[in-house]
Amino acid sequence: MNINKYPEVKPGRKPLKRIYLAIMLWTVGKAIPVAAKVDPEIKKEFEKLPKNFTLRLMVQPERAFPLFFYTKMLPGFVVKNGMLPYGLQMILHIDAQGKVHYQGADPRGKKFDLSMAFKNLEAAMMIFSFRESTPTGYAHDRFVVEGYLPCATTFMRVLDIVQVYLLPKIIAKRAVKRYPKWFEMPPWRKHINRIIIYLRAFTF
Amino acid sequence: MQAKTITGTSNRALEIDLTSRTFREVRINETDLELYLGGKGLGLKLLYDRLTPGVDPLGPDNKIVFSTGVLLGTGAPCSGRFEAVTKSPLTGIMASASCGGPFGMALKTSGWDALILNGKAEAPTYLVINSEGVQFKAADGLWGKDTDSAQDELLKEGNGALVIGQAGENLVRFANIRSGHRFLGRGGMGAVLGAKKIKGIVAKGGEVKIVPVDKKKFVKTNRKFFKAIEQNPMTSGSFRYFGTNANVNPSNAAGILPVRNFTGGSHGEAHKISGETMAERFKTEWDTCKPCVIKCGHKGTIKGQKRHIPEYETMGLLGPNLEIFDPEVISDWNELCSYYGMDTITLGGTLAWAMEATEKGLIQTQLKFGATEGVAEMIRDIALGNGIGKDLAMGSRWASKKYGGEDFAMHVKGLELAAYDPRGAVGQGLSYATANRGACHLSGYVLALEAYFGMASPHATRWKHYMVKYFEDAFAAMNSLHICQFTAFAVQLEPPLIKLTADFVIKLLNQNLSPLALNLMDLSLWPELWHSILGKRYIPYLSMLKFRKAGERVHVLERYMNTREGISKKDDTLPRRLLYEGRKCDAKERTVPLEPMLEKYYKLRGFDANGIPTKKTLKRLGIEIK
Amino acid sequence: MMPMPDYYEFLNYPKIVSGQFALENIPSELDGYHAQKPLVITSKSIVQRGLTKQFVKAFYDSTVVLGGIYDEVRDYAGISQAREAAQLYKARGCDALIALGNGPVVDLAKAVNILVSENLDHLGPHFDGAAPARPLKPLIVVPACSFNGWEATHAMTVDNRRLVADALYPAAVFIDERITIGCCPECLAETGIIALAQAFEAMTADGHNPMIDALAHPALNLLAQHLANGAPRPSDSSACMALANAATMAAAAFCNAPPGMAHLLTEALGRATGIAPGKLMAIILPAVIDMLQEQRTPIKDDVLLALAGLEQFATSAGPDRGRSSLRIMLTLVDSLKKTLPALREAFQIQRHLLDQVAHEAAGNSAGRFTVPQCLTVLTQAIQEPAS
């Protein structure tokens, strides 16, 4: 038998989807620390998490998604603070004071207490293109959680609220189970929060 | 000495009911003779009128018809042949076989054109046929005997005998019937007789003399025929001096010689079994059908005995196909097959399957490609139904259904392939697929054009459907005359038009304008003989077309009978190996592109897309729909 | 009240993953078995339909390298090809198998799995009765059109010989609409009718248990909803998904139950005649149901519940339920008449074979059916309708 008739098939890539997801993860990552400052509910949720806690949201398999090619050319602090999208991870760190920091997409040299991972690129796309809500995605086994589990639900709640801030209502309604009624804050406050989050997220 | 003279043909058939031990004379309809010519065609028609579809081939409801042709007994060249048709226990569909043994002549000169057997005898019986009718005689003493001694016994009572061996008695599905040194080989007719408990049939013969109606014309045509045969290099040269094994070398060269269960198409040692080598080694002499002018049957001295030289198919399938190249060993096995009465083609195919199945762990036998050990024992086991031989005795289709290995069971519709690999001659592939009795090489011998004469391109599919139909019709008609198929070389290739044209021109014409080329081919010698014997007026060309149409009728009738047994497009296929596996001997690893050829073939034949003859076609051919 | 059997064994090994982007989960599933390099076994028709391209795309952006796509399978799984594929598997250093396709493809993959896991050259010892012992390599089945569900069970038919062993269960079945999409109405109808028969017979078999019922129930339900509309529309992906799911569930249930009459007859007749089982089932199942009707065999209520749903079940009178379920079954079979017309070949089955087939079926039924019973059903099944 001539085995060359049946060549090995190396996995290809879907570059556009990668870039889209990298930008989404970067945006959400940058928005969370800001939201934690301005939104009391998020703040409360983060307070439940232990101090000196590192968590990340990523797309599996990790080896298939190395950092973007230009990462090496950038100065270290840009990479460290996640000032540009670099890859398909979103790393958050809660320091000893309970303050939340976005640490970019570079997992090297970090130890994670909680790691939430989309099982594959398409699963992440389903969620980030809002075809599936986060709970449905969870129900459909789109992601796996590793590490300190009880915090995962907290983190997902945070993600839900951040989505509500970042997205227009018509999309956000699809993404979360229950669109909040904002009992606890006046409507103008909501919009101001939203603007702050946008501004801070997109400025360095 | 001869009491009676029959002018033309007797039109009498003898129908015997074995269950009730009675017989009756059946008059053969003149129109039937006109439409079906005699021989195979008439035999099929007689069977068609009597056989219910779906009966057990080995049950009492199956019938077997032995039918002689118009030519037999008149002294026409190479006419010493008769045909048998029945429903085959190997394939479950119609089987027809042609044989050059003395039984045909004896039957015809006992005044019968055909013999129909019905029912089933209670105890082993043999039949003695004379012009009056038939005597049923107890065969207790013969049952269990080999074909040689049984035939010797029977021949005490007549000029020609049919006899089965232990294989037939044990219902080996590919048991054959022996007459003289020749056999009604394929389709397991021996088992049909065995199931009917008929050990043998002997015809007294020599009771009537047969003369043609138009003697003058007959003698004239005969002379032309002789001349053609003497001119043709195949019929007067290679076949005459080297037998059918003259095919070995050209087959090997064309890559159509089956090697190792059809995994290869040629072999370096093939020359050892070629007709040329053997003629020299075994000092061969003629041992043929009677009457014959080609003289392809030979005998020689092998291991100190006078033996019939195995024919090409036997050589090919028990030889290279098992990777054996020792003609003496093959001859031993051939003798064993004659002794037990088994078809060597099916046996060879089944043994090759068994060897490959053993190699692949599907069955456990001693058999191994290239090794002679255990083969003779296995042949005995098959004939006697011992051990796994009992399963192999059912043929490769049945065995592969039970044990697996269907992908390398080389059969079509249950009948094993003859010794030509169609990957080197795709038209032959189509012919194997569409042949009525299964993978039969005699249905339309297209490979001669493709692989031997260079008159068609072996790998092109263009117009192959036309060639296959043309030759199927011609051969069906020939088998209905009934005349030796090898006369085709002479009849078709010797007329001046084709003789004087260069081969490459013929190839070009044939491949691109096949209908024109083939319609210009002159086949008139055959119909002229038939017409002269019956005293009918012969109209040039038109009568030839009528003759070809008769052939078409015979072929379609057989097809129609098969479709009544459940045959359809799904069965018109080739072994997977030929369709999907390339061969190492072939750099391009070619396979047979069957599907496109088959579709065109159906259209040309007037079959529907499922391969069933349409009502229109049947009506056109005058076949009564049942 | 559901009767509780005194003893039963039940196993439904494979994980079923079905739905959008199911295929994309294969790499992480393989990772669960520490496999990184699967060998894909598939058939020429799948390649011709372009499904392998779709399939390969599902592995984009993963770390899984496909060790090769062995696409030589056609309508027969034999040891010759299994050896070739095993050779390829070893040459490439693969560590898992993916069967992309139906019947013979999966059978072949199972055979290859035995060859590579036990380092054998042929299956001789297993044909002689030795059961392959766990663990074999992980085998993932991705069903394509005319998937009859048996692929996802513990049985394999290689070289016409059936081998049944728990080790042969595939690890997972991934049902994805990109692959299950129908190739022709006929194939879908065949899938459907086989699934229908299997689910029905699993539920009504003597040795059934609540687990079997629980598997067969959704199968029947999906079929009742989708068979009639779905079969003529091979491009309707949701119907194809439903049928593939139903087939998987039905076979999973069925392989835990003793085989029913329709199945035994179809199998034996298929072997004798070479006609596709789906086509045979289309004529045998109605005959079996007719027999049940004639004999007034009690049919348990669950069948109607599965076929007709809660509302209709609740409003039907208790004693009628068995009969109505048989009626619905017949209507379902009838609804396939157009897509799966009664077969000419079937009416031409050699009558002398029937006896042999009936004997074989009765012999395989462990005494549950008699030869005359089988023969009656067979004769009725291949009776050409007067027209």
Place this chain on the structure above:
Amino acid sequence: MPLPSFYDFCCRVKTISGINTLEQIPSQLANMKAGRPMIISDKGVAATGLIQVVIQALGDQLQIGEVYDQVPVDSDYRVVDDAAKIYRTKGCDAIIAVGGGSVIDTAKGVNIVASLGGDTLLDYEGLGTVKRKLKPLVVVPTTAGTGSEMTLVAVIADPDRKIKMLFPSYFILPDLAVIDPRMTKTLPAALTASTAMDAMTHACEAYYCLEKNPLSDSFAFRAIQLISQHLLKVLQNPADLQGRLALANASAMAGIAFSNSMVGMVHNLGHTVGALCHVPHGVAMSIFLPYGLEYNLHRCADIIGELLFALAGPEIFAATPKSERPEKVVTFIRQMNQDLHTATTGKHPRCLKEVVDRNGAQLVSQSMLPAIAEAIMLDGARLTNPEEFLPTDALTVLSNAWEGSPLDLKKVNKGGSKVNY
């Protein structure tokens, strides 16, 4: 049964069930080429004499390597290491786990260490460390419906770090689950009631939560049918082996259903009150189940309405108009709790305030409710609940459940779009 846009389903453990099934274990083990099992169990099981029943049933067909009955209620890795050491010194080649969730998880852990070598389970923490098939593991569940015999994760605590370690792997799945009614025959009435209601809750939640699929539905549906048909009868006649077998089957089926479709807020609350107030799981389940149904009523009324068929039978189902069915389901479950309360002479609590410990002290005080409500965020079951479930919602539910009063449906927070299964 609509096919969801995506689902997965896995119940790959071989199940054998029947009245004398324990006797089959030796031959089943022999098929797996094992003959010297170690029995792992806990003190509670040992005290009821169930281990003796198992040992007797195993007979002399195999040698028992060791009976280890030291598994505590909250098992940790040190127990696992300890048992694994004994396993090795006694030369065992298989494990039979007799008990509930904790025992089964421990047995899974022991199997990892015993099969793969090493001294401690800590070596195998995390994903992807268990890479090959382990030794045969047979589980004989004694409490109904933990479902942990069907799941492919072992949860074992590490008290030093105060975390629960997860060992997810296909290879740690048990090889055989044995359902034998003798294991539950001696269960006291109150426990029978609460374990059956536990299974009932698994089934109901599996039926309406987000990960539902046709297969889990079907298993859940049958489990509910079996329980509602048999539970009260078994309570009246505790020796009814057929009834016990039906309940045991029901809980196994409920286990299959919920391990595939996940659970919702009932479990969320149950886990939380279990962790904070040590309310037994089954008890909590039976109390919260009606509230779970009520709370999600506006999201999946049709689906909950279907449960009436399983609970009450086709006649009542047909007699109830479609719009009233969901409420009727809730009433039915409440009535069932009431019936159980009566049948167990008050031992089966109907609301949180009735839950007492052995000494008759109340386990959940009203003042603890806000703390419980806050703690629900730490449990994953809230994610698969059809309606969003937040501490404020939890507090409403909890206070109603404490009192035993029905939920005011108007007060349930609503919002968001339709649920896609």
